[in-house]
Amino acid sequence: MIKLIEKIEGEAKLNFHFKNNKIDNVDVDFMSTRHIEDILKGKSPLDALVINPRVCGICGHAHLIATVRALEDCYESIEISNKAKIIRELTLNFELIQNHFKWFYLTIFPLFGFKQNVMKAVIPSQLMGKAIALFGGQYPHTSYAIVGGVVCEITQMDLIKLGHYIDETIQFFEKNLLDVDVQMLQDCDNVMNVLSKSGDLVDVLHLIEKNGWLEYGKSYDRFIVFGESSYFTKGKSIKTRVMHNLFLEDVIESVSTTSFAKSVHYHGKYYEVGPLSRAMVKKTPLIKDAHKKYTDSIFTRILARVCEISQLLLHCKSLITELDLSEPSYIKPKMDITSLNSSGSSAVEAARGTLIHKVVIEDSLIKSYEIITPTQWNLCGGVNENHGVSQKAMIGLENIEIAELVFKSFDVCSVCTTH
Amino acid sequence: MKKKVRILWLGLMTCNGNTHSFLNYPHLEQFFNDFEFIYHPIIDSEYSLEDIISQDIACDVLLIEGAIADDFIKADVLGIDIIKKYSKIVSKIVTVGTCATFGGIFKESHYKNVSGLHFREDKRTEKYNHLFEKTISISGCPIHPETLVSTLYAIKKGLSLKLDSYLRPKDYFAYTVHNGCTRNEYFEYKVDNHHFGELEGCMFYDHGCQGPLTHGSCNKILWNEINSKTRAGLPCMGCTEPSFPKQNLFSTKKNMGIPEFLPVGVNKRVYLTLAGITKAFKIDRLQKKLLDD
Ligand code: SF4
Numbered sequence: 066m067i068k069l070i071e072k073i074e075g076e077a078k079l080n081f082h083f084k085n086n087k088i089d090n091v092d093v094d095f096m097s098t099r100h101i102e103d104i105l106k107g108k109s110p111l112d113a114l115v116i117n118p119r120v121c122g123i124c125g126h127a128h129l130i131a132t133v134r135a136l137e138d139c140y141e142s143i144e145i146s147n148k149a150k151i152i153r154e155l156t157l158n159f160e161l162i163q164n165h166f167k168w169f170y171l172t173i174f175p176l177f178g179f180k181q182n183v184m185k186a187v188i189p190s191q192l193m194g195k196a197i198a199l200f201g202g203q204y205p206h207t208s209y210a211i212v213g214g215v216v217c218e219i220t221q222m223d224l225i226k227l228g229h230y231i232d233e234t235i236q237f238f239e240k241n242l243l244d245v246d247v248q249m250l251q252d253c254d255n256v257m258n259v260l261s262k263s264g265d266l267v268d269v270l271h272l273i274e275k276n277g278w279l280e281y282g283k284s285y286d287r288f289i290v291f292g293e294s295s296y297f298t299k300g301k302s303i304k305t306r307v308m309h310n311l312f313l314e315d316v317i318e319s320v321s322t323t324s325f326a327k328s329v330h331y332h333g334k335y336y337e338v339g340p341l342s343r344a345m346v347k348k349t350p351l352i353k354d355a356h357k358k359y360t361d362s363i364f365t366r367i368l369a370r371v372c373e374i375s376q377l378l379l380h381c382k383s384l385i386t387e388l389d390l391s392e393p394s395y396i397k398p399k400m401d402i403t404s405l406n407s408s409g410s411s412a413v414e415a416a417r418g419t420l421i422h423k424v425v426i427e428d429s430l431i432k433s434y435e436i437i438t439p440t441q442w443n444l445c446g447g448v449n450e451n452h453g454v455s456q457k458a459m460i461g462l463e464n465i466e467i468a469e470l471v472f473k474s475f476d477v478c479s480v481c482t483t484h
Numbered sequence: 485m486k487k488k489v490r491i492l493w494l495g496l497m498t499c500n501g502n503t504h505s506f507l508n509y510p511h512l513e514q515f516f517n518d519f520e521f522i523y524h525p526i527i528d529s530e531y532s533l534e535d536i537i538s539q540d541i542a543c544d545v546l547l548i549e550g551a552i553a554d555d556f557i558k559a560d561v562l563g564i565d566i567i568k569k570y571s572k573i574v575s576k577i578v579t580v581g582t583c584a585t586f587g588g589i590f591k592e593s594h595y596k597n598v599s600g601l602h603f604r605e606d607k608r609t610e611k612y613n614h615l616f617e618k619t620i621s622i623s624g625c626p627i628h629p630e631t632l633v634s635t636l637y638a639i640k641k642g643l644s645l646k647l648d649s650y651l652r653p654k655d656y657f658a659y660t661v662h663n664g665c666t667r668n669e670y671f672e673y674k675v676d677n678h679h680f681g682e683l684e685g686c687m688f689y690d691h692g693c694q695g696p697l698t699h700g701s702c703n704k705i706l707w708n709e710i711n712s713k714t715r716a717g718l719p720c721m722g723c724t725e726p727s728f729p730k731q732n733l734f735s736t737k738k739n740m741g742i743p744e745f746l747p748v749g750v751n752k753r754v755y756l757t758l759a760g761i762t763k764a765f766k767i768d769r770l771q772k773k774l775l776d777d
């Protein structure tokens with residue numbers, strides 16, 4: 066039985082195979098592609114900073130940051146001020162936050178029988194858009210992070226405004242999603258404390274319990290995070306065992322015969338990426354507790370994504386205090402990038418998980434460019450024995466509606482996947 | 485209950501950037517009192533994409549986002565077949581974004597005849613000539629949300645909009661992006677020592693700013709209500725124009741020290757004369773940092 070899954074930044078086709086009334090296999094098919102990697106070939110390296118945000122309307126900023134880091138990786142050494150590094154981290158975090166609000170209120174909320182709440186999605190995401198625009202000039206589709214730093218200069222006055230955007234978003238979180246002081250939530254290590262509160266997140270979690278869905282959505286219980294920042298830690302977690310030495314070279318992308326999306330594995334294995342993975346590798350107390358009780362089910366996955374909002378907001382507040390405005394925003398690289406014959410790569414944590422960019426520069430132009438998106442990790446899968454992460458999570462379910470919920474719990478992005 | 489204007493938002497070869505930019509419109513609640521989507525890429529709608537494809541649903545305005553190609557498939561049908569069907573049903577078509585208007589970034593993809601609805605870059609495509617009268621273009625990568633929403637209101641009210649030769653409302657596209665940029669003084673007096681990461685300086689002379697040759701409202705109606713690329717210190721990439729994206733976007737192409745592309749309507753002689761005069765003077769205030777003593 067084929068179902069068209071709509072409104073996931075595009076569409077995907079799921080072909081369900083049933084055996085004894087249970088889903089026995091699912092083929093995930095993305096139906097088109099836009100050839101961005103080919104479009105980049107032969108362009109001037111810096112132009113990638115303008116083209117790549119256009120991979121995706123909702124996580125284009127992560128593509129910008131991945132691009133600038135991959136280009137900077139082409140240098141043997143390049144100096145970036147601490148201030149520029151912090152600003153880049155801030156704006157990337159803001160993008161993650163707006164994404165999570167949109168995902169919860171536009172995608173997840175309606176699957177639990179509530180009316181889609183566009184205003185609750187846009188009020189906080191507009192605030193985060195302003196916070197990015199303060200540095201980048203606009204959101205979406207700024208290219209303000211360039212090789213050597215960021216183009217903007219900011220003042221104390223800007224930081225006052227920024228503080229308001231963040232505080233208002235925190236208040237919105239507390240008032241709507243979960244009525245707990247975000248600071249206390251940070252230290253909370255018992256998911257029961259969350260369930261005893263009120264808010265839209267709590268309503269959804271209660272429904273998962275009440276409907277008997279706590280077992281749904283479990284996959285390999287294998288998580289991976291490549292992007293490092295002052296908040297996220299690189300590593301992989303296999304059934305709570307965390308290891309930190311990972312090698313980008315061992316990430317393999319392979320072409321699928323059935324879909325435009327290519328599949329991605331690490332040492333031959335599929336891993337889940339995204340907020341749940343980040344929390345597992347970072348050992349966030351609340352998510353660890355939920356995982357202990359419900360492992361990698363939709364309960365834990367949804368909780369992890371929503372709680373990442375408050376964690377990142379608080380982290381941004383502390384990052385701002387580390388900004389030294391007297392540092393330069395931009396340090397002109399000693400060599401022009403077009404004078405390099407080199408290659409570079411980067412890994413960035415985007416809203417949906419690890420995003421990898423690889424570039425080769427030759428004769429002052431881009432020779433090749435490769436983009437591996439988070440949704441590829443989560444959704445692309447193999448055939449039969451070697452199921453992808455989301456396939457595995459849907460197998461064994463009895464009905465297609467639940468399978469759609471499980472699928473969407475990964476926060477699928479069709480446009481990214483079909484770049 | 486008053487009748488709402490019914491919109492079909494059709495995403496073709498797109499990144500969804502316009503969809504998300506639209507969500508930044510500050511008065512969306514107001515908008516939803518007056519408009520409803522029969523289909524939208526992320527907002528819930530009465531009909532599914534499958535309904536839209538299999539039935540003929542009543543609709544007033546067709547919004548097309550993304551580049552159009554003869555062989556681009558959307559949910560198992562040709563994207564152009566959806567356009568063909570609904571362009572007959574609706575009374576207005578709006579191309580949303582530079583891809584849908586001129587082909588944009590994705591005109592370089594491998595599909596057949598990739599273009600905007602009526603233009604491939606600045607050339608007319610002829611194929612949809614019969615729809616020309618019905619169409620308004622809102623270019624931009626992405627569109628500015630206010631530009632789109634106010635145009636939809638103008639359609640609702642039956643206002644006759646003045647359009648430029650690319651069918652863009654002059655209310656927004658008669659301005660250049662340069663108009664209203666906080667770096668204007670540095671442009672006027674030809675202070676050509678801009679460095680990235682500074683409040684001061686104009687990016688026209690060295691860093692590829694296309695503000696003076698780009699039609700758009702970026703510095704008239706700010707982005708996210710607070711800022712613009714050029715104010716922040718990022719050169720305008722000319723994203724509302726047929727030529728977007730040009731190449732070498734961070735540097736100014738020059739012939740014998742003179743920028744190859746001059747401000748809209750300014751010929752080389754005028755430019756050189758003015759440049760000669762301003763260059764003869766040095767304005768100390770503009771050589772210093774803004775916030776220094
Ligand atoms: S930076 Fe660009 S938009 Fe601003 S004044 Fe200079 S040329 Fe005009």
Ligand code: SF4
Pocket residue numbers: 624625626661698699700702712713714719720721722723724
């Ligand atoms: S400043 Fe230029 S590149 Fe930026 S949005 Fe406006 S028209 Fe597009």
